[in-house]
Amino acid sequence: MAKQHDTILPRRKRSARLTLALMGAGAASILSGCGNPDSTLDAPELSNVNFTEPEAYRSVEECVKDNVYTRNACEAAYNAAQESTPRFASVEECETEYGEGNCNVTNGTDTDNSASNSGGGSWVGPALMGYMVGNMMANRNRDGARVRSVYHEPIYRTRENRGQWGAATSQTRQEVTRRNTAISNNVAKANTRATQRSGFGSRSSARGGFGS
Amino acid sequence: MLRVAISERPHWQALAHDLGFHFHTLEGERYWVEDAYYQFTLEQVERDIEDPTEAIHELCMDAVDRICASDALLRKIAIPEFMWDTIRQSWSSGQPHVYGRIDLAYDGKNPAKFLEYNADTPTSVYEAGVFSWVWLEQCINQGTLPRHADQFNSIQERLIAAFSHIKQGLPEGRLHFASIKDHLEDRATVEYLQDCAVQAGLEAPFVFMEDIGYPPGADHPRFVDLEHRPIDAIFKLYPWEEMADDPFGEFVPSMDTLWFEPPWKAILSNKAILPLLWEWHEGHPNLLPAYFDPSPEKSVTKGWVRKPFFSREGSNISLVTPDGAAESVGGAYADSPRILQQYHPMPRFNDRHALIGSWVVGDRACGMGIREDSGRITKDTSCFVPHAII
Numbered sequence: 001m002a003k004q005h006d007t008i009l010p011r012r013k014r015s016a017r018l019t020l021a022l023m024g025a026g027a028a029s030i031l032s033g034c035g036n037p038d039s040t041l042d043a044p045e046l047s048n049v050n051f052t053e054p055e056a057y058r059s060v061e062e063c064v065k066d067n068v069y070t071r072n073a074c075e076a077a078y079n080a081a082q083e084s085t086p087r088f089a090s091v092e093e094c095e096t097e098y099g100e101g102n103c104n105v106t107n108g109t110d111t112d113n114s115a116s117n118s119g120g121g122s123w124v125g126p127a128l129m130g131y132m133v134g135n136m137m138a139n140r141n142r143d144g145a146r147v148r149s150v151y152h153e154p155i156y157r158t159r160e161n162r163g164q165w166g167a168a169t170s171q172t173r174q175e176v177t178r179r180n181t182a183i184s185n186n187v188a189k190a191n192t193r194a195t196q197r198s199g200f201g202s203r204s205s206a207r208g209g210f211g212s
Numbered sequence: 213m214l215r216v217a218i219s220e221r222p223h224w225q226a227l228a229h230d231l232g233f234h235f236h237t238l239e240g241e242r243y244w245v246e247d248a249y250y251q252f253t254l255e256q257v258e259r260d261i262e263d264p265t266e267a268i269h270e271l272c273m274d275a276v277d278r279i280c281a282s283d284a285l286l287r288k289i290a291i292p293e294f295m296w297d298t299i300r301q302s303w304s305s306g307q308p309h310v311y312g313r314i315d316l317a318y319d320g321k322n323p324a325k326f327l328e329y330n331a332d333t334p335t336s337v338y339e340a341g342v343f344s345w346v347w348l349e350q351c352i353n354q355g356t357l358p359r360h361a362d363q364f365n366s367i368q369e370r371l372i373a374a375f376s377h378i379k380q381g382l383p384e385g386r387l388h389f390a391s392i393k394d395h396l397e398d399r400a401t402v403e404y405l406q407d408c409a410v411q412a413g414l415e416a417p418f419v420f421m422e423d424i425g426y427p428p429g430a431d432h433p434r435f436v437d438l439e440h441r442p443i444d445a446i447f448k449l450y451p452w453e454e455m456a457d458d459p460f461g462e463f464v465p466s467m468d469t470l471w472f473e474p475p476w477k478a479i480l481s482n483k484a485i486l487p488l489l490w491e492w493h494e495g496h497p498n499l500l501p502a503y504f505d506p507s508p509e510k511s512v513t514k515g516w517v518r519k520p521f522f523s524r525e526g527s528n529i530s531l532v533t534p535d536g537a538a539e540s541v542g543g544a545y546a547d548s549p550r551i552l553q554q555y556h557p558m559p560r561f562n563d564r565h566a567l568i569g570s571w572v573v574g575d576r577a578c579g580m581g582i583r584e585d586s587g588r589i590t591k592d593t594s595c596f597v598p599h600a601i602i
Contacts, residue, residue, distance in 0.1 A: 013257060013601060014365040018345055022407040023232030155373050155574030156308055161277060163306035165381050194428055195436060199460030201392045201421035201450060209395040209592065210450050211335030212313075212481075212524040 058128075078128075082106065085125040098126040213320030214251040215561035215597075218356055221246065221347070232404075233343050235397045243596055244339065246347060250566065250582045250599040252320075257364045257580075257601055260324050264498045265314050265570040265577035268326050271489055271496070273575070276303060276479050279488070288504075289484035290521055290549055292456050295475065298465045303476040308381075308574070310374050310405070310447065310472055311337065312480070313581075315590070316498075316568040319559040323497040324568065326489075327553070332473050332481035333449050333524070335397060336596060338404040340571060340581030341367035344598040351600075362601040364580050368408060370573035375412035377574070378445075378472070386415040387472070388437060388446040393420045397592075402449050409447075419443070421450050426460050434469040435460075445470040452478035453522045483519045483551050505550035512538070515555045520548035526591040531555055533588075541589050558588065565590070566597075 057063040063074035088094035094103035104127050158164075221227070224246065228236045236244040252261075279285040280303045286296055312331035318324035345365050351357040379385060389406045391398040406416040417437065424443070425436040434442040446469060448455075455461050456478075464471070479485065486502035493499055505518060512518045517531040527543025533555055558565040564584040571579040585594040 012362045013254070014345060014348070014363040015367075015369040018342060018368055019411060020231065020342070020407055021410045023403055155370055155576045156377060157575045159273070159277075159306070161304075163304060165306045165308050165377070195425040195440065196428070196460075197425050198422050199426055199463075200424050200455060200458045202458060203454070209398050210333050210392060210454065210524055211395075211398045211401055211592075212330040212333050 081128055082125075085128060088124045091124050094124050094126060102127055213256060213318070213559070215248050215566070216251050217248050218246070218351065221350055221354065224347075227346070228343065231342065231346065232400065233338065235400055236343075238397075238593070241593065243593075244343065245584070245595040245597050248562075248597060249347075250561075250597060252364075252599060252601050254362070254601050256320060260318060260320075261316065261364065261568065261570055261580055262577045264316070264324050264326075265572060266575070268314055268329075268498055269312075269572050269575060269577070271493060271499075272329055272331070272480050272485065275485050275488055275492070276476050278492075279479050279485075280304070280476065285488070289479065289482050289488075291478060291482070294462060294465060295452075295456050295478065299475040299478060302471075302474040307470070307474040307476070308374070308378055309474055309477055310378070311371065311571065311573045312473075312477075313337070313569045313571055316570055317556045317558045318568050324570075325500050325556045326486075326498050327500075327556075327567075328483055328486065328519070329480050330569075332477045333451050334569075335401045335449070336569060336581050336583070337367065337371075337571065338401060339596045340569065340579055341365065341371070342404070344581065347598045348600055357600055358602065360602070363599060364601060365578070367571050367573060367579040370576060370578045371405070371408040372412045374574050375409045375414055379412055379414050382414070382445050382470075384415075384444050385413070386417070386444060388443045389416055389418050389448075390421050390424065390446055391449040393422055398449050402447070405447060405449075417441075419446075421448065424460070426463055433467055435463075435467060443469050445472065447472040451481065451522065451524070453482075482521050483523075483553075484521045484549070486519075486553055487551050500554045500556055502551055502553040505552045508550040512552075517553045517555050518550050519553060520550055522548045524592075526589045529589050531588060533557070539588050541587075541591060564595075567594070 057074070057078075060071070060074045060078045063078070064071050086094075086097075088097075088103070091103050091105065095101075103124060105122055105124050156165075225236065228234070228244070233244070236242070279289065280300050283296070286299075287293070291299065309331075311334065312329055313334035313336070314329050315327040316324040317327055344363065345368075348357065348361060348363045348365075352359055352361055375387070378387065387409055389402045389409070391402045402418065406418060409416040419437040423438050424446075425438070425440070427433055427436055427440075434444060435446070436442055448471060452473075452475060455464065464475075484504070486500075487504050489496075490499055490502045494501075508518070512530050512532045514532050514536055515534040517529065520528045523529065523543060526541045528541065528548070530538070530540030532538045558567055560566075561584075564586060565588055567583050567585070567590045569581045569583060570577060571581070580599065582597045582599055583590050583594040584597055585591060
């Protein structure tokens with residue numbers, strides 16, 4: 001069965017980036033496989049790991065031909081790049097800023113999202129020298145709240161015959177926790193000496209690890 | 213599905229060290245192997261691995277529901293009676309699980325066959341989730357793999373999402389992590405899961421299983437860590453059946469400490485689900501015929517594999533191929549009841565048998581790892597080999 005791939009993001013089965021917060025010599029390392037690491041993240045990059053830079057494409061066709069991104073991803077990135085270029089009232093005005101021969105007239109009606117372009121018709125702007133699909137991956141903030149990800153759907157299914165973890169559970173547990181904190185603060189102090197240990201894992205040497 | 217030779221990255225051992233992957237070589241033998249990789253097509257991954265994995269996971273979740281509802285079934289799969297309420301409560305309250313690994317025999321053409329679900333204490337998640345990912349990116353960068361090469365791997369992204377979800381049910385925002393002492397691989401796996409939990413915004417302190425304290429006498433007690441801090445919730449890389457047998461096992465049902473993987477995972481990591489799944493879904497393309505072993509003292513019949521209900525890393529498994537070749541691995545699980553599963557050959561590449569470990573995080577299939585072994589039974593000494601979708 002063919003999957004419904006995200007229409008905007010590249011056709012890929014792997015995450016765009018990885019971060020390690022605790023492990024290894026380079027704890028807080030950001031490994032990025034697509035696009036530059038988000039500049040708002042100030043954790044140091046692993047110096048000895050270099051990944052593919054996002055490719056600059058001059059046209060949608062060139063992007064598609066590269067066989068890394070879907071056509072949708074290529075077109076969306078192209079349109080986004082077009083939209084972000086400055087607009088001028090005339091070729092002359094544009095050339096004053098960008099130099100002779102570096103501006104062109106773009107017909108806004110030949111792109112799918114022409115409705116969202118200002119005016120919807122033609123405009124004058126600097127010629128797009130290249131655009132990056134990878135930049136689209138950088139729309140992430142530090143706490144991940146608005147991360148635009150290939151995998152943005154919830155990872156747990158709702159099951160009719162089971163309760164809902166989360167809000168309801170949290171409330172009950174909050175009560176339990178409050179009660180317990182009060183109790184155990186006293187108990188823990190009183191029973192520090194009585195606390196028993198080695199009650200789990202005592203036979204583990206016979207089995208040599210439990211991972212499977 | 214091909215096994216393709218590729219040059220190793222220069223200095224990958226130093227990189228492994230920098231990334232906290234210290235068990236790439238075990239007792240002088242290579243565990244991480246990168247002079248070859250397994251090549252898949254996108255169709256093979258999606259049609260033959262990803263979709264069947266989610267389908268098998270759903271059959272398993274349905275099995276948990278059925279087994280929880282039946283005293284007879286809980287007894288049949290040898291779950292001690294004092295754990296029943298805890299298991300049922302964890303299931304009916306919707307306590308989420310973190311992850312699991314479904315082991316599949318797949319040859320690139322025929323439907324993948326479900327061998328077992330490592331649902332309680334799976335390892336090799338770091339190798340599959342992190343080190344393989346870095347390998348692929350670097351191979352692309354170094355030009356040994358084409359730019360369009362990809363990998364079935366959003367494991368870490370999903371793990372962080374799972375821990376974020378679990379965090380919603382933990383008002384203190386703290387999840388302890390535990391594994392047993394003197395076991396590097398288990399400790400490293402837990403360290404990696406702690407890493408993901410921290411990235412999900414949890415506080416993630418570590419305590420060895422042996423150091424977990426039981427404070428007697430409180431009305432609503434929780435186990436405590438070495439600093440006498442109460443453990444509200446804890447992820448343990450330690451099997452439920454061992455916990456149930458341990459001296460503190462009997463305290464688990466009366467304590468308020470919340471355990472991950474949740475108690476209901478004791479049902480799925482139990483190989484007794486294999487004959488039950490076959491009984492309920494006989495003929496399913498991804499299932500192998502399986503039965504409860506009526507006479508475990510007799511030798512195994514040709515074409516069958518005998519597995520204990522509870523075992524780890526291939527221990528106490530014995531098999532006889534249809535041509536009569538016998539193979540078995542000893543171990544410490546001889547006391548467990550057994551099941552019989554039809555022998556299904558794993559594909560061989562360079563005289564090595566390849567087993568696919570398909571990762572499930574939450575309810576989603578999200579990645580895979582391939583382990584190779586010279587024998588037909590994959591053990592803890594098998595090698596881990598990366599994969600690429602090309």
